[in-house]
Amino acid sequence: MRSLTLVGSGWHPPLFRAEIMALLGPIEILHPRIAFVTQDESSLQSIKRAALVDDCLRDSARLWDPQGLDEREISNHVAEWAESRVPPGSFSVRVRRLGTALEGLSRRKIESETGALIASETRTVDLDDPENEVVVLIAGPEDASSHWDDAQTTSLVVWGLRDETSTGAYKGKPPTERPFFKPVTLDPRLARLMVSLAHRPGRTPTAIVDPFCGTGGIAIEASLLGMQALASDLDPEMVEGTTTNLQRANGEGAYSVELCSAEEIHELWGDRPGSSFVFDPPYGRNAWTSGDGLSILMGALSSALRMSPDGSVCTMLPTSPEALSGPLSGNQIVLGRDWDEIREMIGETGWSVVHSAPVRVHRSLSRLVVVCHPSD
Numbered sequence: 001m002r003s004l005t006l007v008g009s010g011w012h013p014p015l016f017r018a019e020i021m022a023l024l025g026p027i028e029i030l031h032p033r034i035a036f037v038t039q040d041e042s043s044l045q046s047i048k049r050a051a052l053v054d055d056c057l058r059d060s061a062r063l064w065d066p067q068g069l070d071e072r073e074i075s076n077h078v079a080e081w082a083e084s085r086v087p088p089g090s091f092s093v094r095v096r097r098l099g100t101a102l103e104g105l106s107r108r109k110i111e112s113e114t115g116a117l118i119a120s121e122t123r124t125v126d127l128d129d130p131e132n133e134v135v136v137l138i139a140g141p142e143d144a145s146s147h148w149d150d151a152q153t154t155s156l157v158v159w160g161l162r163d164e165t166s167t168g169a170y171k172g173k174p175p176t177e178r179p180f181f182k183p184v185t186l187d188p189r190l191a192r193l194m195v196s197l198a199h200r201p202g203r204t205p206t207a208i209v210d211p212f213c214g215t216g217g218i219a220i221e222a223s224l225l226g227m228q229a230l231a232s233d234l235d236p237e238m239v240e241g242t243t244t245n246l247q248r249a250n251g252e253g254a255y256s257v258e259l260c261s262a263e264e265i266h267e268l269w270g271d272r273p274g275s276s277f278v279f280d281p282p283y284g285r286n287a288w289t290s291g292d293g294l295s296i297l298m299g300a301l302s303s304a305l306r307m308s309p310d311g312s313v314c315t316m317l318p319t320s321p322e323a324l325s326g327p328l329s330g331n332q333i334v335l336g337r338d339w340d341e342i343r344e345m346i347g348e349t350g351w352s353v354v355h356s357a358p359v360r361v362h363r364s365l366s367r368l369v370v371v372c373h374p375s376d
Contacts, residue, residue, distance in 0.1 A: 001040055003058070004036075004047070005060040006020060006035045007034055007057070013147070015357055015369065017032075017035060017151070019051065019197060022196055023201070030156065031154070034139060047165050049225055051189050052189075052193060055096075055166050056165040060158055060160030064156050065154065065155060066102060066138075067155060075110055078118075078159050082114075086123060090132070093115045093133075094133060094162075095111050099140040114134070118134070133162040136157065137159065139156050139157070141155075178248060178249075188217060195225065199276070203274070206273065208229050209231075210278055211279055212233060212279045212300070213279075216241065216245040218278050222251075223249060223253035225253060228254050230256055233260075242257045263303050275304075275308040276313070281293070301350075313370075317334050321360070321366045328356055350375055353370055353371070354372060
């Protein structure tokens with residue numbers, strides 16, 4: 001078993017935590033953007049799939065409520081830990097600030113003083129290409145997130161060795177570089193995040209199914225992760241474009257793209273136990289005013305359950321920016337109706353909503369990320 005401290009992206013701390021729990025299971029929340037996990041080696045490799053993990057630290061230590069400490073005192077704590085934790089060889093010290101804790105402290109001073117205390121005949125400072133990196137996190141209340149968060153925030157200092165599992169928050173190639181592009185193309189980071197959220201702890205989906213594939217953003221992320229992607233759309237242009245984009249992406253996962261109504265995917269693909277259904281349905285105003293779009297969505301959910309009664313769903317539904325300012329209420333407008341009503345309709349298809357969180361698309365448009373598991 002190994003333990004890691006995970007540092008999340010500041011873009012959406014609640015979804016960072018939800019992503020880690022989907023990939024790994026229970027976590028210890030130290031801060032809205034810091035989580036501590038203990039898993040076996042194979043499970044921890046799932047972190048490399050994550051979209052919102054900025055950093056991973058091993059052999060970490062923490063100091064709660066560091067108010068009143070100066071740079072020298074923090075450096076002494078880190079140096080004492082380093083005596084038994086930092087291997088011989090070259091090293092560097094990097095200090096990061098999360099939020100507004102201990103504003104008066106100088107990061108550069110902590111780096112230089114800690115480096116001087118750790119340095120010895122067997123441990124030499126190398127700021128360009130060190131064999132080991134000591135990362136010190138000074139964490140406090142968030143000051144810039146545009147997404148409401150109910151996680152309790154406290155001030156703490158966390159430090160550890162940067163782990164090789166660290167790959168940084170995912171960005172992906174810009175959709176504009178794909179051979180087939182539309183302005184409504186899903187951002188690669190959000191597509192990767194949705195694939196993660198559709199995981200069940202300890203179980204990788206047997207396939208990622210997208211019945212509204214559009215330009216193929218979700219299928220591309222699944223294939224890049226080495227997962228099978230089953231994509232379909234009712235628009236022949238989208239089917240052809242997604243196929244072209246998948247060919248260019250050159251992912252390791254097998255894929256298939258077909259022309260099909262979202263309500264009939266169980267007939268197209270047959271029984272697919274253990275699959276996850278990840279999709280971003282059309283969210284333009286005209287798609288939902290007649291009620292036809294809502295009917296298609298519920299039909300897609302019903303068809304998905306017939307394909308995979310033990311599967312999972314991650315989708316995004318149009319909502320108003322008011323959802324970003326506080327707890328999601330039952331009368332929040334989603335798909336033009338109260339969220340309570342939409343959630344009940346989802347339940348009637350055999351799925352149960354287990355997580356929901358709004359994300360900002362732009363100033364006048366937000367979407368609600370919804371994760372569902374089978375009701376039974």
